[in-house]
Amino acid sequence: MKKVFYLFFLSVFIWMVSCVEPVEFLAGNKKSILIVDGIISDRDVQQAIFLRRAYVSSNTNVFKAVTGAAVEVTENGSATYKCVEKTEGEYLLPVNFRGRIGNSYQLKIKLSTGEAYESDAQSIRPVPEIDSVYSKYAPLGVDWKGIKVDGDIVYLDTKDFPGTDDYFSWSWKLFERQDYCMTCNGGMYHTEAPYNGRCVDYPQLQRQGTIYDYFCVGNCWEIFYSNQTNVMSDIYSSGQKIQARNIAQIPYFQRHGSVLEVYQQSISPEAYRFFKLLVEQTQKTGTLIDTPPAPLIGNVKSVSDPYEGVGGYFLVSGYKVRQFWLDRKEAGRMNARAIGLFEGRMANPEPVNPNPPPVRPPALPCIASKNRTPDRPPGWID
Numbered sequence: 001m002k003k004v005f006y007l008f009f010l011s012v013f014i015w016m017v018s019c020v021e022p023v024e025f026l027a028g029n030k031k032s033i034l035i036v037d038g039i040i041s042d043r044d045v046q047q048a049i050f051l052r053r054a055y056v057s058s059n060t061n062v063f064k065a066v067t068g069a070a071v072e073v074t075e076n077g078s079a080t081y082k083c084v085e086k087t088e089g090e091y092l093l094p095v096n097f098r099g100r101i102g103n104s105y106q107l108k109i110k111l112s113t114g115e116a117y118e119s120d121a122q123s124i125r126p127v128p129e130i131d132s133v134y135s136k137y138a139p140l141g142v143d144w145k146g147i148k149v150d151g152d153i154v155y156l157d158t159k160d161f162p163g164t165d166d167y168f169s170w171s172w173k174l175f176e177r178q179d180y181c182m183t184c185n186g187g188m189y190h191t192e193a194p195y196n197g198r199c200v201d202y203p204q205l206q207r208q209g210t211i212y213d214y215f216c217v218g219n220c221w222e223i224f225y226s227n228q229t230n231v232m233s234d235i236y237s238s239g240q241k242i243q244a245r246n247i248a249q250i251p252y253f254q255r256h257g258s259v260l261e262v263y264q265q266s267i268s269p270e271a272y273r274f275f276k277l278l279v280e281q282t283q284k285t286g287t288l289i290d291t292p293p294a295p296l297i298g299n300v301k302s303v304s305d306p307y308e309g310v311g312g313y314f315l316v317s318g319y320k321v322r323q324f325w326l327d328r329k330e331a332g333r334m335n336a337r338a339i340g341l342f343e344g345r346m347a348n349p350e351p352v353n354p355n356p357p358p359v360r361p362p363a364l365p366c367i368a369s370k371n372r373t374p375d376r377p378p379g380w381i382d
Contacts, residue, residue, distance in 0.1 A: 003367055013038045019301055027112070029146040031055060031056075032054060032055045033056075034052075034111075034115075034310050034311065035311040035315060036049070036109065036117070036298070036312035036313075037049075037312040037314070037316060038050060038052050039317060040284060040314075040315070040316045040317045041092075041098075041099050041265070041316070041317045042100060042124060042318055043098075043321070044179070045090055047092070047093040047098070048093070049073075049083055049109075050089055051065065051071070051091065051109070052064065053066050054311065055200060062220065064089075065089025065090075066089050067085065067088050067089060068085070068112035069109055069110060069112060069318070070082075070110040071085075071091040072108050074105065074106045074108065074121075074206060075105055076103050076104055077115075080176045081094055086310045098347070099316065100124065100242060101124050101125070101318055103123065103124060104121045104124075105122060105123075105314075106119055106120070106122075107237075107256065107314045109300075110269050110382055116301055116302070116312060117218055117300055117301065117304075118302050119299050119301075119314040120270075120299050122270075122299075123268075123316065124316050125167075125266040125268065125317075125318055127168075127265060127317075127318035128159055128160065128161060128264075128320070129158065129159075129265035129320055130157075130158050130320050131158050131159060131241075132324040133155070133260070133262055133322055134154070134156075135154045135186075135250075135324075136152065136153050136155070136207045137150075138150070138151060138153050139336065141153065142161060150252040150334075150336040150337060151250050151252045152248075152249075152250070152252070152326060152328075152331070153248070154246075154247055154248035154249075155245060155247065156170070156247050156264070156322075156325070157242065157260060158241075158242045158247070159213065159241050159242065160181045160237050160238055160239055160241075160242055161239065162238065162239030163238075165234065165238070165269070166233075166234040166238070167231065167250075167267045167268065167269060167271070168231065168233075168234070168242075168266065168267070169229075169230065169231045169264075169267050169271075169272075169317070170226075170230045170263065170264055170265070171190050171230065171263045171265075172225075172248045172261060172263065173226070173258055173263075174223065174250060174258055174260050174326075175222070175259040175373075175380070176221060176222045176223075176253050176256075176259055177254070177258070178216065178220040178341060178366070178372065179223055180215060180216060180341075180347055181215070181216035181220055181365065182218075182364055183211060183214070183342070184211070184212050185199075186202065186205045186209070186210060186361075187206070187209075187212075187243045188202060189362060190240070190362070191358075192358060193297070197364070203311075210348075212348060212350040212361070213347045213349055214361055214362065215361075215363045216363065216365070216366045217365050217366070219374055220366030220372060220373070221372065221373050221377060222341050222371065222372055223370070223371050223373060229278055229279050230246075231276055233276075234319050235308055236373075243331050247262060248262070250326060252336050252337070253339060254328075254338045254341065255331075255332055255338055256326060256328070257325055257326055258325075259325060259326070259377045259378070260325075261321060261322075261323055262322045262323075262324060264319070264320045264322075264339045265317040265319055268305060268316065271299075271313065274298060274299075280300030291332055297309050298310065298311065298312050298313035298314070299313060300312060311353065323378050325381055373376060
């Protein structure tokens with residue numbers, strides 16, 4: 001059970017950034033654990049809180065969205081902003097709500113079953129500008145799915161505020177041009193009735209292990225996210241420049257350039273200790289499948305039961321964002337091998353059949369999701 005909880009929390013905290021201590025979940029006889037995650041920031045996006053519940057037994061691991069909860073965020077102990085459940089387990093704050101530097105925020109939750117939870121109150125700390133972002137091509141120098149591949153190491157420079165104790169977190173989001181909007185494994189994509197836009201299995205294709213990829217109609221970009229926790233204390237750099245901070249390792253996916261969106265956050269000392277401990281436990285155990293010394297709990301506590309462990313972390317943070325064009329020119333000059341956007345395999349479009357009805361293969365639109373967008377990313381260069 002420890003292993004399951006730890007791996008889930010690690011996957012959550014990779015994209016997130018009270019004193020946190022390495023303690024066991026005090027779940028007692030409970031067969032599930034509430035997981036809370038969300039970020040309140042001054043970034044110009046709609047803020048959201050996510051609630052899930054982990055159900056773990058000896059042979060199954062199930063995570064389900066928590067619906068029907070009353071979720072609210074209190075600002076400076078007075079103003080209250082109620083969240084609206086958009087999709088199952090996703091609770092959105094008002095569209096115009098933004099966190100403000102210096103203000104404090106507390107999360108309060110009441111489940112439909114009556115249990116109540118609260119976070120500690122945290123203030124948004126100012127964060128310095130990102131001075132520059134740059135990259136260096138690294139032949140076989142990027143870790144990707146357990147192997148070394150060609151790619152780029154990305155660095156940034158910033159300057160720490162003088163006279164304050166500051167704590168930083170970095171993450172990124174990568175936009176790659178995507179030409180294919182559907183993949184069928186052992187089948188073919190059909191738009192006509194009764195299939196109406198889904199893959200249909202074909203026994204011969206399944207026996208052959210054939211995979212077909214289908215072109216997009218219009219523009220589309222694949223989105224990749226950082227998969228490592230990257231935090232730092234300014235104990236050795238207070239008021240000084242922070243130079244050549246390694247913030248990303250990007251595989252050489254394809255020859256065309258891509259946009260890397262870099263995020264620099266200011267976090268609380270408690271959040272820093274939490275994420276630093278997370279990183280240390282990962283390093284000490286060697287691999288993610290090893291059992292760590294102890295699972296971590298965050299800053300959300302049960303009001304109803306002080307012995308109940310709650311997973312996740314409610315993060316309050318300042319943000320700076322910068323787009324960087326990763327041109328891939330050096331990789332092209334070195335004749336590097338691009339690994340593509342399909343887990344290392346080459347794209348395989350269905351052969352054209354011009355004989356109606358209907359003409360094949362069909363193409364389909366780029367559907368916006370967490371991992372794909374039809375909207376041109378800021379900073380994109382054709």
